Amino acid sequence: MVYHPLEDSFLLQKWVAKFSKGKRVLDMGTGSGIQAITAFEAGAEKVIGADLDSKSVIKAGKNANARNARIEFRQSNLFSNIRSDEKFDLIIFNPPYLPYDENLPGDIDLSGGEVGNELSIEFLKQARDYLENGGFILLISSSISNPFEIFSNAESLGYVYEILEDTTLNMETLYCVKFELSE
Ligand SMILES: C[S@@+](CC[C@H](N)C(=O)[O-])C[C@H]1O[C@@H](n2cnc3c(N)ncnc32)[C@H](O)[C@@H]1O
Numbered sequence: 027m028v029y030h031p032l033e034d035s036f037l038l039q040k041w042v043a044k045f046s047k048g049k050r051v052l053d054m055g056t057g058s059g060i061q062a063i064t065a066f067e068a069g070a071e072k073v074i075g076a077d078l079d080s081k082s083v084i085k086a087g088k089n090a091n092a093r094n095a096r097i098e099f100r101q102s103n104l105f106s107n108i109r110s111d112e113k114f115d116l117i118i119f120n121p122p123y124l125p126y127d128e129n130l131p132g133d134i135d136l137s138g139g140e141v142g143n144e145l146s147i148e149f150l151k152q153a154r155d156y157l158e159n160g161g162f163i164l165l166i167s168s169s170i171s172n173p174f175e176i177f178s179n180a181e182s183l184g185y186v187y188e189i190l191e192d193t194t195l196n197m198e199t200l201y202c203v204k205f206e207l208s209e
Contacts, residue, residue, distance in 0.1 A: 027131070028085045029057035033195055034166045037202050038120045039064050041164050041190055046070040049115035052108065052156065054149065056099060059086030061118050066095040074112075076102040079135065104145075105152045113158040120166040121146050142171025147179045154183060154207065162206040164190075169199040180205055 031039075038061060042051075046065035053062035056075030066073045075090075075097055077083050083099045090097045100107050122135050125142040138145040146165060153163055163185075167173035177187050185205040192201045 028079070028082045031058055031060045033193065034120050034168070034200050035060050037191060037193055037200055038118060038164060038166050041202050041204075042116075042118055043068045045116055045164070046073075050113070050158070052076065052112075052114040052117045054104065054117060054119040054153075055121055056086045057082050057120075059089045059095075059097065059099070061120065062086065062097045062099075063090055063093055063095045065116070065118070066090070066097055067093070070116075073097045074108070074114075075099045076105075076108065078103050104149055105156060108156060110155065112156065113161070114156055115158050115161045116164065117153050117156060117161070118164045119146070119149055121149060123166070123168045123171045125171055138171060141175070143167070143173065143176050146171075146176050150176070150180050150183055150185065150205065154185075157207060160206075162204055165203050165205060167201045167203055169201075173201055173203075177203070184208055 042064045047069040050072045051065040051070045053075040056077045062075035083101050087099045123138040123142045124136045126137045126140050186208045188204045190202045
């Protein structure tokens with residue numbers, strides 16, 4: 027099942043629209059393609075959308091075509107299908123971040139690992155090699171899956187981070203966080 031955009035998507039979308047102009051953008055975990063299409067429409071120079079899920083890749087392609095957005099979509103497990111010579115000014119990811127629970131629906135990947143933040147930490151590890159000099163990352167994190175563990179791992183990986191915005195819905199706080207490599 028393709029992820030239907032929700033509050034986390036809209037929180038990230040706002041910042042993608044703000045930051046994409048003139049940039050080479052990679053939208054990791056593209057889902058419906060909402061972030062990739064927003065980046066294109068905000069004037070990105072080039073946009074690639076990647077997703078582990080082949081149905082999402084197809085759906086995102088259809089959604090982009092319907093809006094005449096020139097975006098390349100690829101199936102990829104994190105960066106497995108991104109070449110090492112491909113560099114980006116902006117890499118965005120609204121990851122699955124729920125803690126593993128056997129009752130989560132099986133037809134959509136909503137869990138980011140046992141705690142929920144493992145995939146985000148692995149993403150930050152791999153993303154370093156794909157950032158252009160001066161490039162940065164926008165990542166959504168949730169209070170449900172210990173975001174402060176993500177931030178401390180990021181610092182160990184050489185990133186500095188800034189929480190751009192947070193929003194609280196019911197019992198959960200969502201964070202839109204910017205990461206860039208320190209000099
Ligand atoms: C929360 S949805 C976000 C979808 C969309 N970007 C948005 O903002 O609405 C997370 C997406 O990440 C994808 N995903 C999960 N694990 C992944 C992985 N290892 N590599 C790439 N994409 C992955 C899922 O298939 C899903 O489409």
